[in-house]
Amino acid sequence: MNDSKVTINLSVNGQDTTVRVPSRTLLSELLRDTLGLTGTHVGCDTSQCGVCTVWMDGLAVKSCTILAAQADQSAVVTVEGLARGITLHPVQRAFQAEHGLQCGFCTPGAMMLAAWYIQHHHETSETAIREALDGLICRCTGYENIVRSVQRALAFQQEDETPVAAGREEEVSS
Amino acid sequence: MSRKLWGENVARREDIRLVQGQGQFTDDRVLPGMLYAAILRSPHAHAKIRQIDVASAQKMPGVIKVYTGSMVSGHLGTIPTAWIPPDSQLKMVPHPPLAVDRVRYVGEAVALVVAQDPYQAEEALYRILVDYEPLPAISDPVQALESSSPRLHEEAPENVALHWKVGTDTDEVFSGADVVVRQTFRQQRLIPNPMEPRSALVQYNSATGDMTAWLTTQNPHIHRFLMSGILGIPEHKLRVIAQDVGGGFGSKIACYADEVLTAFAARDLMRPVKWTESRSEHFVATTHGRDHYDEVELAGTKAGRVLAVRVKTYANMGAYLSTAGPGVPTILFGLIVNGAYDIAQASAEVYGVFTNTTPVDAYRGAGRPEATFLIERIMDVYAREIGMDPVELRRINLIKKEQFPYTNPFGIVYDSGDYHQTLDLALKTLDYASLRQEREALRRQHKYMGVGFSTYVEMCGLGPSQVAGAVGFQGGLWESATIRLHPTGKATVLTGASPHGQGEETTFGQIVADRLGIPLEDIDVVHGDTDRVSMGWGTYGSRSTAVGGGALAKAADRIVEKAKIIAAHMLEVPVGAVQYDAGQFYPEGSRERAVGIQDVTLQAHLGWNLPEGVEPGMEVSAFYDPTNFTYPFGTHVAVVSVDPDTGEVKLLRYLAVDDCGPAINPMIVEGQVHGGVVQGVGQALYEGAVYDGDGQLVSGSFMDYAMPKARFFPRLETQRTETPSPHNPLGVKGVGETGTIASTPAVVNAVMDALSSFGVVNLDMPLTPPKVWQAIQTSMAKGGPS
């Protein structure tokens, strides 16, 4: 057993935070238990399902597979930070429009992955999107409507005059 | 009824919270003073417990209390079995929440630790010393019947949990038939794996004796009913809440030891206690599905007329009988083994067998996928035997439109259908003739493509309570609905269904909005709380819309009935002269004088001037018990290619043509089909629980158990026809399970079609590359493809 604690400075959804947690704390636990951001879910204990996906310094990462201590000095974005005030992120709008979720448990992870994808890729082909979703397990949707959601999100992103995703990127890298 | 929203792809209202991370799943909830529970599970498939030493665990930092079986056994009932099929010689065996002197499967609960934080609870588990005396274990249901096999329960000396027979005498038909085909099938064990692991959070108020349990359940009222008995808490003192539930697929129906123990500890310690399973625990501690050995025989003519079908099944029940476990391989399976075909004679004989494995219970489709697999597969075996196209064979034998209502050989009455129409639509959509040509052309180039069909029917919308009683289900299967119109005309709708991904907050809203002419935004659908919803039997067996929706339609009609009387009074005309349409009441022919339902509701609440004998307020409840099950049907087609060099099966196309009656929200219906299909394909190609000879689950994580992924699939194609069910007010049939029921045999049939030139008739699922490759190699060794 390890009682040692670490101090971590990080920004979560644009807000600077300092926390002191046991050094073994996982990023997913820091988010859910310490910060009360329960939008990030945990679906496995072997780093396979991707339900816990968040952004760390602009990269989509599995928060159950990263120690909170590794997030020191980094900028983390979770599902709670996707929307801009009351304006939903293109991915959030797309998942609703295309029925990309059923039980909604994998959805935060699926959307963080999708949001990362549309920010970095513009490939709308099924094959590319299905490949990109490989880190996600969804038991409800059969992925079909998640794929369509990603395609729709790409379209929404293009339509948006000031793409929210681009704004995020600046914020994350600052 | 105005149908403004009926049939519309209304965006789901539950999504608003879920896409913003604002869902409230059980594990998200934190209560002041909350403690955490962890459960020590047996590492042995079968062992005697000589002794359990908890002294050092008890001393670990943060540990509040450690419980063992002997500590709780006097204070807790056993985990119940709530389905006792008649004439099944069911052996009820005790299933203590914590093992006392013997464990019978890997994952069985042995001790419970409650600590200040989850890490401390987990760590203390490692300090509990259990002295086990390992016993020989058995995991295969057929081997378990051998006399030399280890025995699990004194009550079941042969390991036979149940033996059940149903159907007609088929012997004569078989002995006289021109063609008899026989095939044994293995329907492997599956692990449900909803993405949300199970969880329980329980709070007890020692002053009032009230207990609140937040549970990951598909049926909160059934949990309340069962848990009140096990815990000895009066039912009115126990509140079960299932707010957001992250999928179930049958695995969240059962009452488990884990939630009972969590509740027990919360009461004992007078502190809130939370327990959440890890995924690894889910693999061993949550019920599994399927796991059959089946022997199937079909008798027919050379011209392709099926005369009889006979099934003998060995169903693995696991180590104990789970809540609905015994009903799955019997009632939900045996009564429909003739499938969608007009077969005069049919019989099923089922042995339910105890083995040293995790208990088996409902998994999406529960019994009906197993039955459908057998009939759809044996039809293809028969087609090949007589050299007939499987489509032609199906066309000959499918029940015809004019035969409905159709009584099958087991006395089950199929409600309505046009089975041929779905088949024709599928053939047209696919251009079947050119697919066949393409297949032949590819074959000449030594490329192997296959097309597989499944023309299924299933039995859902569970169901008439009278039938539930007759088939030994220890509960009712009706549903309740309450519509409460507030003074401002907004509505709260309460349903006994307990959706966990199926979208009834939206579809039920659509039903009420249409019937009452109230905007959807003004309606909230409440479910999953036994204190708010008076009673209900939950969500499973594709019953929520057929039965819960039926109750809702009844309640809405009653609201209109009452409102009409008040409206007549307001309009100063006789009730008989009042017309109603989309929330408006008006005297015949003068719509301009209409009063809206909101105004009427306000008057009902004010009560200043109500007609004589009319009670104030505007709230009604309805209870609806259907008169029959519903029978969705359709045609699913899979097109696959098989790479002879690697054995890899690739799904090229998948088409689902379903008829689940009229769709309230086609988008949601389609989504249900997608999810179901992928789960069914998972069984055909990827998934399978594997136990080794010692009863260890070797496929116990997502690393070893292949879950379907996005890249394994092509775009899924869906089509629908709409044949209403005459049995419920909405005409709907249910669609939650059709995809899983239909798709597994469609895919296996397609692979067997691709392998037909290698002479391969059957392979056991999942059809993984090594298995397929080996079959091809064996055929090559005998001289190669024909």
Ligand code: FES
């Ligand atoms: S919870 Fe992180 S990958 Fe499954």
Ligand code: FES
């Ligand atoms: S929506 Fe339920 S797991 Fe993806």
